[in-house]
Amino acid sequence: MLMTGPNVGRLDRSDEELLQDTAAGDLQAFDVIVRRYRDRLLNFVFRFLGDRTAAEDVVQETFLRVFRKSGEFHASARFSTWLFTIAGNLAKSELRRRKRWRFTSLGWNEDVEQHVEIPDERPHPDALAETEIATEAIQKAIESLPPNHRQVVILSDIQGMAYEEIAQIVGCPVGTVKSRINRGRLRLQKKLERLGYLPGSMEAELKVKNEK
Amino acid sequence: MMTCKTCRRRMSEFLDGSLDVWIKKGFEEHLRVCPACRNQVHTMQALKKTLGHLRPIRPSSHFHFALRTRLIEELGRRKRLQSGFHAWVSFRRPILIAASFALLVLLPIRLSRQNLTEERAHSERIVTHYVLDHISPSDRNASISLDSNSNVYFTGPDTAFVPVQTVSGRIRTVSF
Structure with missing residues (x-):
């Protein structure tokens, strides 16, 4: 979705105004919303699911639902909160679906067919880089967290949201959010330490890598 | 501490x-x-x-195309819904739902009430005792009107049909 001529004038419009235009059938107004939020949403869902393709599907579905319900949004809540709530719920559903599928799939393999696909164990060129391995380890550690802890840690530490906004997104009191973030971080810390990754050194490496 | x-x-x-x-x-x-x-x-x-500091991921080139396609499809669906019969139905949807609900709920109630009335009318014809002799011809209209709520049926101002039970237990109608 490229930012074409008529979209330039829409850039300074608020989310709510753009949503009103969308409800009236203005697809270009919705393009601006998509551009504003797609990266943040994609990173949130990707960190939650750990699968890029699935994350893109969830983000697309999120935008589609917002587009359908654009006329029903009430300004009592922030638009971004609403958007992240929808994405979070869809990501959780996807996670449940994948768990069920994995379970069924394993059963099918054992009972019906003996053929097992042998994974390609050659190292991926990107994974050879030290930082990539570290990033992968962090992602695995994030995925090992319970979904409720995972969601709030991602929203807080990767998305940089405040406790109050997170509480609105997950539909819990602020106290519960604080406690989940703390437990999530402690678990994550323990997990990474067990894997031999010291967060201090990783942080420095990633910072250098991203600045390049 | x-x-x-x-x-x-x-x-x-x-x-x-x-x-x-x-x-x-x-x-x-x-x-x-x-x-x-x-x-x-x-x-x-x-x-x-x-x-x-985790490196953010960027959407693939396919992402934009796929989303755009789905949004255009959705827009087309919305337009189709807003035209012709769909528009008529969607505009009146609450009324249609309410009418269907009323029909589904009220029709069985009405039918069951009708059956009850018929059963009651039938049972009112069965009289276990009624003393015709105690009603003088001049008082008949008054008595009939007094008892008409219970078991007496009259067809005209001077004629009444009263179902009575005989000694053998049979029910017969006496007119006077």
Whole structure:
């Protein structure tokens, strides 16, 4: 979705105004919303699911639902909160679906067919880089967290949201959010330490890598 | 003095800067004397920064095309819905739903009430005792009207049909 001529004038419009235009059938107004939020949403869902393709599907579905319900949004809540709530719920559903599928799939393999696909164990060129391995380890550690802890840690530490906004997104009191973030971080810390990754050194490496 | 357990519980709030002033003071005092907690705070701080520095991923080129296609399809569907019969139905949908609901609920009630009335009318014809002799011809109309709520049926101002039970138990209608 490229930012074409008529979209330039829409850039300074608020989310709510753009949503009103969308409800009236203005697809270009919705393009601006998509551009504003797609990266943040994609990173949130990707960190939650750990699968890029699935994350893109969830983000697309999120935008589609917002587009359908654009006329029903009430300004009592922030638009971004609403958007992240929808994405979070869809990501959780996807996670449940994948768990069920994995379970069924394993059963099918054992009972019906003996053929097992042998994974390609050659190292991926990107994974050879030290930082990539570290990033992968962090992602695995994030995925090992319970979904409720995972969601709030991602929203807080990767998305940089405040406790109050997170509480609105997950539909819990602020106290519960604080406690989940703390437990999530402690678990994550323990997990990474067990894997031999010291967060201090990783942080420095990633910072250098991203600045390049 | 704050304990290590409380310190661990409040660690994230301390790092996020959301502790009350007096709790923060106690927290910092504890850190000064507890190297284990101090170390843990440093590690958590590093972890928090690490998560903040994770390289963001970008959507694939397919993402934009796929989303655009789905949005255009949705827009087309919306337009189809807003035209012709769909528009008529969707505009009157609440009324149609209410009417269907009323029909589904009220029709069985009406039918059952009709059956009840018929049953009641039938049972009212069966009279176990009625003393015709005690009603003089001049009082018949008055008596009939008095008893008409229970078991007496009249067809005209001077003629009445009263179902009575005979000695043998049979029901017969007496007119007078």
